[in-house]
Amino acid sequence: MPLFVCMVLHSLNAEAIVAPVSDDSITMQRIDDVVIEARRSPIKVSTAAPVQTLSGTELTRLGVQNMADAVRRFAGANVRDYGGVGGLKTVSVRNMGAAHTGVSYDGAPVSNCQAGQIDIGRFSLDNVSMLSLAIGQNEDLLQPAKLYASAGVLSIVTQRPVFDGDDKSAFQVKIKGGSFGYITPAVRWWQKLGENTVTSLEGDYMRADGNYPFRLVNGKYVTEERRNNSAITSWHGEGNLYHTFADSSNLQVKGYYYYSKRGLPGPVTLYNPVSDETLWDKNAFVQVKYRKEFSDKWNFQAQAKYNYGWNRDRDLGPQYSDGVYSATHRQNEYYVTASAVYRPVQPLQIALAQDAAVNTLHSTMPECPFPTRYTSLTALNVRYRLNGLTVNGVLLGTYINERVKAGKKPDDLSRLSPGVSVSVQPWRDEQLYFRAMYKSTFRTPTFNDLYYYRLGNRKLRPEKADEYNIGVTWSILPASFMDYLSFTVDGYFNNVTDKIVAFPTTYAWTMANYGKVHVTGVDITLASAFSLSRKVQLTLSGAYTFQKAVDLTDPDSKSYKHQLPYTPRHSGNVSAVIDMPWVDVGYSIVGVGKRYCLSQNIPVNKIDGYAEHTLTLSHEFLFRGYRLDLQGEIINLTDKQYDVIKYYPMPGRSWRVTGTFKF
Incomplete structure (x- = not known):
């Protein structure tokens, strides 16, 4: 639909x-x-900062496989994918690093104080109603202060129960199967407990062998190989309770659990195809959100969250003294936030958000100091909107204190981070906007940066980033048969200093503040929809990114002014979906230009560009009392072999079939 x-x-x-x-x-x-009926554009043209969205329906119709594939369709998003179903997948906004990109799940921040970056591959797309990427500032005035602290935020919003007519319950059974031993059964149950209370329960199991074929080139010889140690098994369960009180305030309680065991295949190397590394992950959290509108002038929201993270890494090999390496890490987070919005006069809104968090780490690694981090974040947001002019000003205050059980603790951190954005609509009857934005952010050194055995450095400073953006957006209806035509063009410049990198010293590597990066680029997005006939509709969308991200650290270095590793100059995607009574057809292409795997842009470090094609066919069958959705997908239709990360080959042509039974 x-x-x-x-x-x-x-x-x-x-x-x-x-x-x-x-x-x-x-x-x-x-x-x-x-x-x-009138379809709306997925591009938000009126926002003062770039915001892109994808609905759950769009993701399904395009045959998007996982969260990483979805995020690749956003202009300005750089995704690192280590291959296969179980490979680590992280996202970086405009090449400022994954640690500068925040992730929120139903409005609550997702954190990883140990590594600083979120593996988005563990989030399922099956229950997603909306996926959005905001670069700079999100439009929500009631958001937690922590989301102001990131250069960009990937927001995942899950589906809320919706019932047909007088129904009090709804059930869904879904099963997906595909190439390389992939199978995922999933169930969902929505239930009304009263006029104002609904619940949802869902769970899924996923397994895959991941032993896909690839071609290994060794000089003039080419051999057919198979990826090994790529199997994954995972479980995911989620429960929600939604309640509306008599005063119209809302309460949402969410419980989440995820477990996975995956092989880490490692890079493909000549004469050594074996990898014996295995990673176990557990993540569970409970979050509560309460929201109330006291009057036309006052809104309030409070959230609380407890997050538990556990992982174990084991590797076998003769390089270890006992033939085995094993490390276990456990994180705990206690997080609360409250925010309020006050509107003293119609054009003016003032928002204040206060967060507090406690993070702990326990590890079996040698010399772990078992750190505890105390964080306070305060954000003041002022928005003025009148006669086509929108001005948004943000000031974020951060205070961080750490305590350790062994050794010297890092210095306390106290910092103010400003941001401002402006949007102008010159003509009230035209959806044409000009916008500009500046934002200052930083990333705190992670627990790994500070305390990792023989590598950590407790004297690290925060990595700073300044974002500048200027753009134009336009949405028009040039013809009666078009539902919308929207496009955006944004030029940007990012200045990243005090980059935290692994730096060689006389006897060992250590983490250090050593690096300066300038990122210059252009993001272009386009979306349109046509009514070809009363029952046939066509939807088109596309995005293009030009990005020049250069290393300006050391003028005497061989990599001075070279493009940063894994940063293509050109990338983009196009997609088309035709809705017809007998079948829906989706076709999409994701293209990435050449990149380099190391700092020097020399031929030996080059990674060729690629274009991945996906074809999707789907149809909904309606029966009395239930529905059956069938969908078939061919991924990498042209069977192109490519690497996102060098020596980590991605799968070639594959297929997937999905059946969804709703009653």
């Missing part, structure tokens, strides 16, 4: 049009319900 905004004119309550005929008689004519 296409995305649409539906206005239903009911004739049940006012079921007649009354026309006076005489003083004592009337004629009544009943008219049927009228449904007016």
Whole structure:
């Protein structure tokens, strides 16, 4: 079904049009319900900072496999994918690093104080209703202060229960199967517990062998190989309770659990194809969100979250003294946040958010100091909106204190981070906007940066980033058969200093503040929809990114002014979806230009560009009391072999079939 905004004119309550005929008689004519459909653009043109969205329906119709594949479709997003179903997948906004990119799950920040970057591959797309990427500032004034601290935020919003008519429950069973031993059964149950309370429960299991074929080139010889140690098994469960109180305030309680065991295949090297490394992951959290609108002038939101993370890494090999390496890490986070919005006069809104968090790390690695981090974040956001002008100013205050059980603790951190954005609509009757943004952010050294055995450095300073953006957005209806035509063009410049990198010393490597990076680029997005006939609709979208990210650390270095590793100059994607009564067809292409795996842009470090094609066919069958959705996908239609990370080959052509039974 296409995305649409539906206005239903009911004739049940006012079921007649009354026309006076005489003083004592009337004629009544009943008219049927009228449904007016208009699809909306996925591009937000009125925001002062770039915001891109993808709905769950769009993701399904395009045959998007996982979260990383979805995020690749956002302009300005750089995804690192270590291959296969179980490979680590992280996202970086405009090449500032994964640690500068925040992730929120139903409004609550997702954290990883140990590594600083979030593996987005563990999040399922099956229950996603909306995925958005905000670069700079998100538009939500009630967001937690922690989300202001990131250069960009990937927001994942899950589906809320929706019932047909007087139904009080809804069930869904889904099974997916595909190449390389991939199979995923999933179940979902929505239930009404009363007029104001609903619950949802869902769970899924996933397994895959991941032993896909690839070609190994050794000089003039080419051999057919198979990826080994790529198997993965995972479980995911989630439960939600939604309640609306008598005063119209809302409460949401979410419980989440994830477990995985995956092989880490390692890089492909000549004469040594074996990898025996295995990673176990557990993640569980409980989060509570309460939201209330006191009046037209006052809104309030509070959230609390407990997060537990556990992982074990084991590797076998003769390079270890006992033939085995094993390390176990355990994280705990206790997090609370409260935010309020006050509107003293109509054009002005003032928002204040206060966060507090406690993070701990326990590790079996040698010399672990078992750190505890105390964080306080305060954000003041002022927005003025009048006559096509929107001005947004943000000031974020951060205070961090750490305690350790062994050795010297790092210095306390106290810092103010400003941001401002402006949007101007010159003509009220035209959806044309000009926008500009500046934002100052930083990333705190992670526990690994500070305390990792023989590598950590407790004297590290935060890595600083300054973002500048200027752009134009436009949404028009140039023809009667078009539902919308929207595009955005944004030019940007990022200045990153005090980069935290692993730096060689006389006897060993250590973490250090050593690096300066300039990132210059352009992001372009386009979206359009056509009504080819009453029952046939076409949706088109595309995104393009030009990015020049250069190392300016040392003028005497061989990599001075070279493009940063894994940063293509050119990347983009296009997609088309045709909705027809008998079948829906989706086709998409994701393209990435050449990159380099190391700092020097020399031929031996070059990684060739690629274009991945995906074809999707789907149809919904309606029966009495239930629905059946069938979908087939061919991924990498042209069977192109490529690497996202050098020596980590991605799968070639593969297939997937999905059946969804709803009743």
